[in-house]
Amino acid sequence: MKTDNVEYTGFSGWVDPPADALPALTEEITCQVAVVGGGLGGMSTALRLAERGQDVVLLEAEFCGHGSSSRNAGQLAGAPGGDLQLLDLLFRKKMPGMVRLAEHAAHFVEDLIRKYDIDCDYEPTGNVFAAVSRGQMGRVRRVAKILRRAGGHVELGTSEELGIPRGFLGGMREVIGGMMNPGKFTLGVRRALLSSSAQVFERTKVTDVTRDGGQVVLTTPRGKVRANRVVLATNAFAGEWDITPRRLSVPIWVIEVETEPIDPARLAAMGWTSRSGLVTQHAIMENYRLTSRGTIVFGVRRLERGTTYPLPRKKPDPALVEELAGAFATRFPALADVAVERAWGGWIAITSSWLPLAGQIDDNVFYSVACNGHGLAQAPYVGSLIADLIVDGERHEDLEALWAKKPKFPRPMMMGPLGLRTIWAVDRFNDLVNGSRRNARRGAVPVA
Template sequence: MFTPNLLTANDKAGAYPASYYAATANATAPFAKLEGDQTCDIVVIGGGFTGLSSALHLAERGFDVILLEAHRVGWGASGRNGGQVGSGQRREQDDLEKMVGREDARKLWDIAEQSKDIVKSLITKHDIKCDWKPGILHADHRARFVPETHEYAHKLQSEYGYDQIRTVDRDEMHEMLGSEFYHGGSLDMGAGHIHPLNFALGIADAARDAGARIFEGAVVTSYENQAGKVMVKTRDGAVVRANKLILGCNGYLDALDDRVARRVMPINNFIIATEPLGDDLARELIRDDVAVADSKFVINYYRLSADKRMLFGGGETYGYTFPNDIKSFVSPHMLEVYPQLKDVKIDYGWGGTLAITMNRMPFFRKIDDNTFTASGYSGHGVAMATLAGQIMAEAVAGTMERFDVMSNIKIPVFPGGKAFRFPMLVAAMLWYSIRDKL
């Protein structure tokens, strides 16, 4: 079965997609091209949140770090996503308590809280201009979901001591959102939202300032372990030799390591950005400028940009190629929630490839004595991928406590392995899309 290379299937080599984020990216000095063979302590593959955070935290610890990015830093999902910095893990604490027990579920909650903290602390420490705003509103599109949402908010308050979340009833939901689509939900003011590409660029600049060597346009084709060392080969023939390797490739891993690919699968997500709406209409749509994520299985997620555009994400595909017209693909999802936007111009439409796991928990592993990986954040990666870099830097330096908590989570292999995971997932997602309509 032919498998296109996701690094080139939908995008122009070495160029950011034509997204709102790329159009409003902060200026940053260019990164070098890899020329000739190099040696270092740690080599990191992937210039998204995972890889950039790994490089930053390793360099701050005094390691000689090389980061290899196939296109541009923040080029993949890290620079294309909905920008939501959510609380908790991708799975709720009820599920985690059943999955790993109450003690480890508490550890996973604490780690998730640390993931939000690291985003905020990096923004402050490095003065990253990325439009941080507090608040994520969970909106239930079915009335029958509301009692469970309220019960979960109360659980977080009473059992986890989390006082940043509260319940929202139908009337207040309609005051907060200019939509009749929802029946209630919860508001989490400990969460928030950012301009993700500018956040990634800020981490990249901080890593460079700390001494990390970052190379763009460095397409890795393979790696191998030799006598306790790792050798990474690139498409242009350059080789990087290091003591240890961090894989931070997420949805763009491709064939680089089948041990990861059997458990981590790429899917595509899509976002549109309207023209600027003006203060009055923007406030009518999202009164308090929070981000919104709804209860659909194929989730709608949206927020206002700094210049008062609606950034609306909706729809997924499970093949390798993006729709021909992303604006037309996403617009019906937005108009179902906000029919009053039917005559508003859509200025941008873009797609990106993220990665999911079978149980939607991230895949942290030490896959060889000198090789670490973290990926499969399943749409919850802005904060967790950033923390993953710090956790892997700790592990490389010999402190395994948080890495072990994450790597002890069992991540099932996709049925059929890498070759047949797509048709299996498509069948499942068709069922869930029908459920969303019921």
């Protein structure tokens, strides 16, 4: 695969930043509810609060959609993220709630697209847990059993039965969900928010969150907001303030890359008839998806831990782009000559349990964070449920499923740079073994 002319972007490959970024807050204001962070989580919280008649202010450091909401792979998942076998082992009682939450979240986003008539190239294709080896196929079968037992809607099949490329052995389709251009979706939600009664200030970074009497005070470089309630929706950036619960999540940098447009006849020859997005069953997944512009977007494979705040502005590491291109050529040998056109990345938040979380600090600060790389559906859904909790005073059963009773969290395991490198190395070892087996079956000499 050619990687000599890649555009490394500091934002997203899906859309350009909006041309109408709003001015910063320059005064002291008061409101009923203030939301910090204008990703899908924060925007959907503010939108819902505005629709329910609340006096709401949203503060965003850059522009709404600047974070991972516009940068992700656009695979709207209908199942929980993380290692589902491990989660089932540790949290079996929670699994039905997590599965229900994931499915409801995907439907919520589909409703949002319809309600605000958002043109985001959405295709309800589902997504497939795709196996690249017999070992991964065994894992997929076990995961399918876990999800079915928890009430999930999934189907198992060979690559032909699932309509996915023949480089994969088969897999399990999450029937609910699909794929979209997440940049267009996020800017569509931004437009809906700006048309609502919510007051939105962009270019307004909250530098401190304190309490004064019964109110919460948000300090920004040129102004202040005094609010009765505050919702923290800054995802990976949550660790910047003292008020954030310790060890709530760790920030992790992941990337996506996009090919040049591919000849439709070559795409058709791959047998990817379902167009479902794919995620491999490595410990750190690879994802692959078709786009409506005739390209393939793919990524992740390596997790990079953020260790200092503020989190740095980053562009993808060319060595990782090279590595992802190598993986692409293995999974899609017929397209090995296609070029990578652009690459981008973003910060996600991972919790120590790998379960999504929401909770409350005292009675007036709410947080929802860490959909563990599955927030395209879950962040906006959980955000709207927090808005309903603020208005109604009651938690929906899906919010209850992820509610942290106390803001106390264990130290995350294997999330340091060495732990992440070890997980990556185990994946590569398994790839090597499986590649050797594949070659042996074809009669070729295994590569040592």
